[in-house]
Amino acid sequence: MKCLTDTTEERIKEAAKTVFLEKGFDGTTTRDIASAAGINSALMNYYFRSKEKLFQSIFNDVCTLLFKGMLELINQPISLRDKISKLMDHQFQMMMQNPNLTIFIMNELRLNPERLYGTIGMAKQVPESIFHQQIEDAIAQGIITPIDSHHILTMIIANIQFLFVSKPMTMLAQGLDEAGFNAFATRHMEYVKDMICEYLFKPEPVT
């Protein structure tokens, strides 16, 4: 699964990422990580000084994973309609591959808000992007309903992300298996794309 560049440090980080994402910080023991990485538990403290330090490293990585692609898309010079569609597609793809990513991050932030300081950089870039200007221009030209870009982004993110945050609940409530959930999620995304675009791009706001 991995190339020959497998250094021990990387192997520990991979194992730690897997275990942390599955069990959360509090639910993970250093011995869990060590055995998942196939190493002695003291080695973890040799490379990273503590469980907390290792976690910070992992947490940074997964936050970057969550934000990086989105930030790139947000700053691309493409049409609004296209951008919104691509933003949702991108999130969807990412969450299909890593369904626990968002709930893991949001929950760890809730449990330990100091971790926010590591994400300030990325978080602040989102609202200060080309996207924001693009929205304001479109509003000025009467192309879309007047609405702050923060609200639009929240709509885009919430409608995709919550699907995965509530995945176990949804599967239970509807009696779905993995395949069934994927089908539901795929269809839902189409609905949501339509809904958001129709809301934004309608000819005249109701006022």
Next chain:
Amino acid sequence: MKCLTDTTEERIKEAAKTVFLEKGFDGTTTRDIASAAGINSALMNYYFRSKEKLFQSIFNDVCTLLFKGMLELINQPISLRDKISKLMDHQFQMMMQNPNLTIFIMNELRLNPERLYGTIGMAKQVPESIFHQQIEDAIAQGIITPIDSHHILTMIIANIQFLFVSKPMTMLAQGLDEAGFNAFATRHMEYVKDMICEYLFKPEPVT
């Protein structure tokens, strides 16, 4: 804050609810709960046989808190438009009072899916409600866009709940304080209500 009906068992449950909601199951120690309740830590095991048992009791309570009002609303004989609006208002009110409720529940379910079995009853009631029939009728009469009620409920829930799941992130990204967040959330809910209603109740589906 509480009436004279304060039995020790209730005091333990209150304290446990507070601590569990704040720190999660893994992050909570029995001594945390005991000291929050002002009791000896052995008392906890006298009333509830174990930390796990106590947690199950609490978890049941908060799941009921999350679902009960929504289920009642869903089965009320009121118009669809009204129902959707009231459903969102109800969730919003509940989350303003208890912002961590949903992420706590969703995360504990993720960490320990066996807990789902305690919520089967409530979860399965949602899709099998009057609401579902109401949607089908409205579709048959051409009043709303043809779309399965599961998707509608998901839209209603996601757009409110994710606001609170991502509350710390949102506050950071936009540089908001509590009051600022509340204002943002309140405004967002109005947008989302409009968006969902306009999507559902438009005269003709685009097809």
Next chain:
DNA sequence: CAGCGATTTAATCAGATGATTAAATTTTTT
């Protein structure tokens, strides 16, 4: 008040956990 059950406490146990240490092994440098 004596006796009995319910409630509460202090003390303690056994196991888990994060971290350290000192020694062994491997890799790199000279």
Next chain:
DNA sequence: AAAAAATTTAATCATCTGATTAAATCGCTG
């Protein structure tokens, strides 16, 4: 190859944690 540095291991520590036990206290009934 010898010396030095980096990597890895086994063993161990101190603390924390969930749970138990045995004794103390309270409240009620006869």
